[in-house]
Amino acid sequence: MSVALRMRRGLACASVVALAACGGDGRTVLTVYSPHGKDLLEYYEAGFEKAHPTVDVQWVDMGSQDVLDRLRSEAANPQADVWFGAPTEVFDRAAAAGLLAPYKPTWAGVVPPEAKGGSDLWYGTYLTPEVIAYNSDAIAAADAPKDWDDVLDPKWKGKVIIRDPLPSGSMRAIFGAMIVRGMGTSGTPDSGYAWLRHLDASTKEYALDPGVLYQKLGRQEGLISLYDMPDIASLRGRFKIPVQYVIPSSGTPVLVDAIAIVKGTKHADLAQQLNEFVTTPAALEEASNKFYRIPARSDIPLDSLPQWVRDAKTKIKPMPLDRALLAKHLDEWMRYWDSNIRNRSKKS
Amino acid sequence: MKVKADQRVSWALATPVLALLLWSVVYPNVTIIAGSFAHGLGYWRDFANSPSDREALWTTLVVSVGSVIGAAAVGLPLAFVLSRVDFRGRRFLQAVATLPAALPPLVGVIAFLFLYGESGVVTRAVQRALHLSEPPWRLTGIWAIIFVHAYTMYVYVFLFVSAGLERLDGTLDEAAAGLGASTAFRLRKVTLPLVTPALAGSMLLVFMSALGSFSAPYIFGGGLRVLSTQIVASKLNGAMGMAYVETTVLAITAIAALLLLRWFERRRSYAVTGKGSNTRISLRGPMARLAPFLAASLVFVLVLPHAMIVLVAFARDGAWTTQVLPPEYTLDNFKRLATDPQLWLPVRNSISMAALATALNIVVCFVAAYLLVRRRFAGRGLLQLLVVLPWAIPATAIAIGLASTFDRSAPAQLRVLLVGTFWILPLAYFVRGIPLVTSAVESSLRQMDPSLEDAARGLGASWLLAMRRVVIPAARPGLAAGATLAAITAVGEFVASIVLYTHANRPISMEILAQLRNLSFGTAAAYSVLLILIVLLITVAARLLGGRPERVETIPTA
Numbered sequence: 051m052s053v054a055l056r057m058r059r060g061l062a063c064a065s066v067v068a069l070a071a072c073g074g075d076g077r078t079v080l081t082v083y084s085p086h087g088k089d090l091l092e093y094y095e096a097g098f099e100k101a102h103p104t105v106d107v108q109w110v111d112m113g114s115q116d117v118l119d120r121l122r123s124e125a126a127n128p129q130a131d132v133w134f135g136a137p138t139e140v141f142d143r144a145a146a147a148g149l150l151a152p153y154k155p156t157w158a159g160v161v162p163p164e165a166k167g168g169s170d171l172w173y174g175t176y177l178t179p180e181v182i183a184y185n186s187d188a189i190a191a192a193d194a195p196k197d198w199d200d201v202l203d204p205k206w207k208g209k210v211i212i213r214d215p216l217p218s219g220s221m222r223a224i225f226g227a228m229i230v231r232g233m234g235t236s237g238t239p240d241s242g243y244a245w246l247r248h249l250d251a252s253t254k255e256y257a258l259d260p261g262v263l264y265q266k267l268g269r270q271e272g273l274i275s276l277y278d279m280p281d282i283a284s285l286r287g288r289f290k291i292p293v294q295y296v297i298p299s300s301g302t303p304v305l306v307d308a309i310a311i312v313k314g315t316k317h318a319d320l321a322q323q324l325n326e327f328v329t330t331p332a333a334l335e336e337a338s339n340k341f342y343r344i345p346a347r348s349d350i351p352l353d354s355l356p357q358w359v360r361d362a363k364t365k366i367k368p369m370p371l372d373r374a375l376l377a378k379h380l381d382e383w384m385r386y387w388d389s390n391i392r393n394r395s396k397k398s
Numbered sequence: 399m400k401v402k403a404d405q406r407v408s409w410a411l412a413t414p415v416l417a418l419l420l421w422s423v424v425y426p427n428v429t430i431i432a433g434s435f436a437h438g439l440g441y442w443r444d445f446a447n448s449p450s451d452r453e454a455l456w457t458t459l460v461v462s463v464g465s466v467i468g469a470a471a472v473g474l475p476l477a478f479v480l481s482r483v484d485f486r487g488r489r490f491l492q493a494v495a496t497l498p499a500a501l502p503p504l505v506g507v508i509a510f511l512f513l514y515g516e517s518g519v520v521t522r523a524v525q526r527a528l529h530l531s532e533p534p535w536r537l538t539g540i541w542a543i544i545f546v547h548a549y550t551m552y553v554y555v556f557l558f559v560s561a562g563l564e565r566l567d568g569t570l571d572e573a574a575a576g577l578g579a580s581t582a583f584r585l586r587k588v589t590l591p592l593v594t595p596a597l598a599g600s601m602l603l604v605f606m607s608a609l610g611s612f613s614a615p616y617i618f619g620g621g622l623r624v625l626s627t628q629i630v631a632s633k634l635n636g637a638m639g640m641a642y643v644e645t646t647v648l649a650i651t652a653i654a655a656l657l658l659l660r661w662f663e664r665r666r667s668y669a670v671t672g673k674g675s676n677t678r679i680s681l682r683g684p685m686a687r688l689a690p691f692l693a694a695s696l697v698f699v700l701v702l703p704h705a706m707i708v709l710v711a712f713a714r715d716g717a718w719t720t721q722v723l724p725p726e727y728t729l730d731n732f733k734r735l736a737t738d739p740q741l742w743l744p745v746r747n748s749i750s751m752a753a754l755a756t757a758l759n760i761v762v763c764f765v766a767a768y769l770l771v772r773r774r775f776a777g778r779g780l781l782q783l784l785v786v787l788p789w790a791i792p793a794t795a796i797a798i799g800l801a802s803t804f805d806r807s808a809p810a811q812l813r814v815l816l817v818g819t820f821w822i823l824p825l826a827y828f829v830r831g832i833p834l835v836t837s838a839v840e841s842s843l844r845q846m847d848p849s850l851e852d853a854a855r856g857l858g859a860s861w862l863l864a865m866r867r868v869v870i871p872a873a874r875p876g877l878a879a880g881a882t883l884a885a886i887t888a889v890g891e892f893v894a895s896i897v898l899y900t901h902a903n904r905p906i907s908m909e910i911l912a913q914l915r916n917l918s919f920g921t922a923a924a925y926s927v928l929l930i931l932i933v934l935l936i937t938v939a940a941r942l943l944g945g946r947p948e949r950v951e952t953i954p955t956a
Contacts, residue, residue, distance in 0.1 A: 127805075
């Protein structure tokens with residue numbers, strides 16, 4: 051057999067393999083971009099596929115900012131159908147960039163005003179408070195930091211691990227809140243920057259992704275972190291990682307996690323059905339029971355939700371945040387932080 | 399008449415190849431450069447004024463120089479000892495010494511994390527043994543990156559210098575000794591000057607590889623800035639203008655290094671002519687008894703990352719917390735891979751995309767190499783430049799270029815929508831494979847007696863027949879070697895993939911990252927083991943198909 055013939059065969063074979071990779075099992079693929087994590091996503095995937103046997107739900111787990119970046123890159127050829135989860139400020143920027151398709155869910159009337167995007171481009175699903183997390187094997191509950199400023203205590207210097215804030219909606223929200231909180235009457239971000247500089251001095255390391263963060267907390271490479279409550283609360287159950295959380299006493303940003311249909315989806319109808327599927331009262335109650343999520347819908351009776359949600363509702367003091375201000379300046383603040391604050395402080 | 403017909407053949411072959419290279423290699427880079435000037439000099443001013451970008455550029459250079467020093471510090475003595483001293487275990491060590499280069503970039507980095515990371519096996523073992531309350535070191539920052547680079551890149555120095563020493567005539571050294579020169583004097587005045595060109599070439603190779611390195615800074619930079627990660631961060635922040643400037647700066651630095659490398663290569667020709675009769679010193683006394691143990695421990699260190707990946711692949715996820723070694727073992731990680739079609743998809747994707755890219759590489763690069771070696775025509779200089787360019791340009795820059803050029807369909811601008819499709823990754827892999835395959839085929843064709851093709855034609859064979867019966871068989875060893883390298887690089891590719899992948903065509907490397915994000919270290923390691931096996935399989939298959947693959951001296955990594 052001549053080499054030329056062999057090469058032709060190789061080519062033919064390669065393209066057959068490629069075609070096989072493109073095909074599937076014949077079901078319609080519905081692609082969901084989401085930072086909500088494997089367990090929650092697999093749970094709804096199974097439920098939705100059971101109700102729609104011809105649909106194959108495929109989710110891609112990534113940070114909120116990663117989702118925005120992907121949608122921007124793929125604008126001419128959208129690969130996702132549904133965007134499930136990210137703080138509303140990220141959705142606002144996606145809406146401004148024309149990446150979302152309008153859809154008014156059946157439950158649009160029963161969400162608080164802060165959980166509604168302009169022109170029906172997104173709607174809130176969960177209320178997500180930010181918390182202080184600590185390794186409960188290494189730190190007794192009584193000794194754990196109680197409020198944001200306690201984290202800056204010198205005794206935690208070098209023991210704080212922070213998830214790389216740039217790709218993370220939660221971390222951006224916390225950093226943004228610290229800046230807005232410090233603005234007070236002066237109106238400048240300077241005292242917020244000073245706080246973040248202190249935090250940087252205490253921070254041992256910025257973790258690449260949530261997985262690395264959880265692992266480092268679990269293995270006691272670091273003892274304290276700031277992150278969102280549902281992810282931290284589920285660590286013990288999901289990975290047997292001994293981490294507990296404290297709801298900051300002076301108040302905490304409560305993000306609204308939202309859902310939207312991606313503009314240019316080829317399965318708008320199914321995308322809308324998935325949107326409805328994950329936001330029925332029953333689905334939201336399940337999300338509370340299994341995945342520590344607090345529903346954004348206001349028509350779900352408190353006594354149908356688990357005890358911890360009722361407790362949390364009394365303990366959480368939502369920090370009043372100017373959303374318009376955040377939407378306008380957060381990118382700029384994060385860039386400043388990245389250039390001028392990150393890793394700039396003398397580490398112990 | 400025949401000359402004219404030959405010219406026509408040259409052009410008929412050169413035009414499509416040149417067009418393809420201009421379109422897939424040059425055009426995307428022009429898009430990036432044009433994008434960096436979209437606001438006049440605005441983005442460039444921002445770059446010059448940004449402390450983080452200055453820091454990134456500086457750190458990139460420091461990491462690159464550090465990697466060169468580290469790689470030379472390991473590779474140079476090893477090459478000397480292995481080619482000059484005879485001891486038991488020498489041959490085995492020589493075979494194992496190139497092993498780090500076979501580790502796909504992301505896999506190598508993860509192996510180091512499991513081994514030397516703060517809660518890694520070696521770190522914990524040292525901590526326990528010395529009863530320390532804190533881990534003895536932390537695998538972050540510049541030192542961590544240089545450490546990994548030294549491990550993966552010393553292979554270049556080792557291979558180049560070993561080859562230089564093999565060619566070196568041992569009688570020269572003996573003559574100097576006979577004339578009364580001391581060992582140190584001979585090393586300084588005879589041996590070192592003779593291997594300097596090989597050493598310099600390999601050091602520049604390390605420098606360029608470190609310059610574009612992405613995996614190590616990305617995984618354990620811990621917020622450390624180098625240009626390749628800064629580009630991805632700028633894109634993430636929506637600052638595409640900055641990303642273009644950073645990409646341009648990185649590419650220019652790399653091309654400058656390439657020009658320097660070419661200059662050194664031209665100087666390399668002053669090597670000594672001779673048989674290269676090499677005499678090895680046999681060890682005697684206590685050193686002879688000690689040497690096998692030293693060699694064995696070195697082999698152990700070199701194999702450790704591979705072994706670690708295999709170990710974690712059998713570890714039960716979530717069970718490994720504060721122990722030195724994973725406490726529980728299972729076959730579940732591999733069972734899941736084999737039974738869940740969603741988990742198997744990345745494996746199929748990587749194999750099919752690497753096969754496609756390599757097939758295209760074989761065809762295009764064979765024609766390019768044939769033109770470069772056997773034909774004289776007007777566009778030859780341009781072709782020569784185009785086939786090395788993708789080697790100089792870091793993979794991150796290649797990916798950003800493809801992503802911003804083929805993000806829409808505009809036939810008038812020769813733009814095709816590839817972003818979000820299956821095809822963009824095979825195209826990226828193809829571009830990365832061009833220099834590997836072309837240079838391998840070129841070296842095979844140069845060994846062919848040029849009069850053979852002419853003789854065949856003179857005896858009445860058509861050009862096509864001469865091609866099939868003479869040229870292609872002569873190119874076969876190079877094709878096999880080059881295609882092997884290209885396929886190996888493509889199947890484990892990470893740096894361009896992270897920018898360009900879609901969920902439907904996600905390659906193994908992206909799935910490894912996704913599994914890490916989800917704390918499924920066992921599954922991530924199982925994928926890594928699979929990747930190492932695929933690499934092994936490709937190498938063996940190429941040996942069977944194309945005979946003995948020859949040494950190829952340019953192996954870019956990430």
